[in-house]
Amino acid sequence: MRNLFAFIYRYRAFLVFLILEAFSIYLLVQNNSYQNAAFYNSANTYVGKVLEMQSNVTDYFRLIPVNQALVRENAHLKEDLFRQRQLAEDTTFGRVDSVLVKPDSLNQPIPYKFIGAKVIKNSFRLRENYFTLNVGKKDGIRAGMGVVAPEGVAGRVKSVSANYSIVTSVLHSKALVSAKLKRDGTFGTVKWSPTDDELTASLDYVPLHVKVFKGDTVITSGYNSLFPEGIMIGRVISVKKESDKSFFTIKVRLAVPFTRLNFVYVIDNARQAERDSLENLVKGGEDE
Incomplete structure (x- = not known):
């Protein structure tokens, strides 16, 4: 308090000047119509800018719940x-x-239910890439579920804790996606290679007698229980016929921008366990 009084005493002349100046401006504005109108117009302009800035800041901090709702x-x-x-x-x-x-x-x-999730960690430049979701067992997530982004197929749930999930990305050297050409239904397998970039993969096992064109759409086949049929995977960007191979060498531009992966959907197939157990039972019987 003593320092405050000392400050006021030291700058008393300047403070008195400011008070008198403010009072003079008040009298000028109040008693002259032109100055009054100019002052309030200017004040409204600055107040509007301040309120707009405040609204922008408020909207920014509301983005998280808005995105979750979307x-x-x-x-x-x-x-x-x-x-x-x-x-x-x-x-x-x-x-x-x-x-x-x-x-x-x-x-x-x-049978399909979509569970929204946010990507909180993501890799896309390694040989074996994964991303982490902010949902886990308490949200109904199980290992083996398929994961899609708004643009298309993203990966498969590898491991789950109470609140988080690790997903094997399509950009994984051992990840395979059962696919088909949308135009004629020819089946194949989409596989990413570490020699490819984060936007490109291969469509394998398409026989040479099939007509494949640049720009053809590649979608999920529905041949496994991970993904429903018809989810976007990508588009053909190149087709090569090599003499020493019995299948085309096809490159696909992936639909999902893995470098900007943000929100995804985990697919809960209510019939997945039933189908997998039946297929594994048949497979086991054939192996014997």
């Missing part, structure tokens, strides 16, 4: 999309009589 909404939209696709396929192949389809058919359960 991810949840997109997950529901993806489920609706697959529900409609499944209904269309059932109708096409005679599993559902189109005359008997009711309006509430779209509310029927589908």
Whole structure:
């Protein structure tokens, strides 16, 4: 307190000048219409800029809950999309009589559920790349689930703790994705090689008699329980026919920008365990 009084006493003349100056400006503004209008217009301009800046700062700090809400909404939209696709396929192949389809058919359960998650760590320049999600067992995540980004296939859940998950990226030397050409349904396998960059992979096992064109769309085949059929993988960027090989050498530009991976969806297939156990049982019997 003593220092405050000492400061005021030391600068008393300057402080009195400021007070008198402010009082003079007040009298000038209050008693002259032109100065009054100019002052309030200027004040409104600066106040507006301050409020706009405050709003921008507030909106920035609200981005996290807004993004989380959008991810949840997109997950529901993806489920609706697959529900409609499944209904269309059932109708096409005679599993559902189109005359008997009711309006509430779209509310029927589908085996796939999409769980939104945020990528909190990601690698894409190694030989074996992984990324970490902020969801785990408490969110219903299990090892072996497929993971997709908004653009397409991203990876497969490798290990899970209570609150986090580690996902094997498509950019992994041992990752394989069952795929097909959307144009004619030819099946193949998408595999990334460490010699490729983070945007490119190979489409293997496409026979030479098949017509493959640059720009062809590559999607998931649905031949395993990880991913539903029809999820985007990428587009063909080059096709080579080599004399010493019985399959094309095809390069695919991956749809997912792994360098900017942010929000993803973990696919919970309610029928995955049943299908896997049955297929493993048959496979085990054949091995014997």
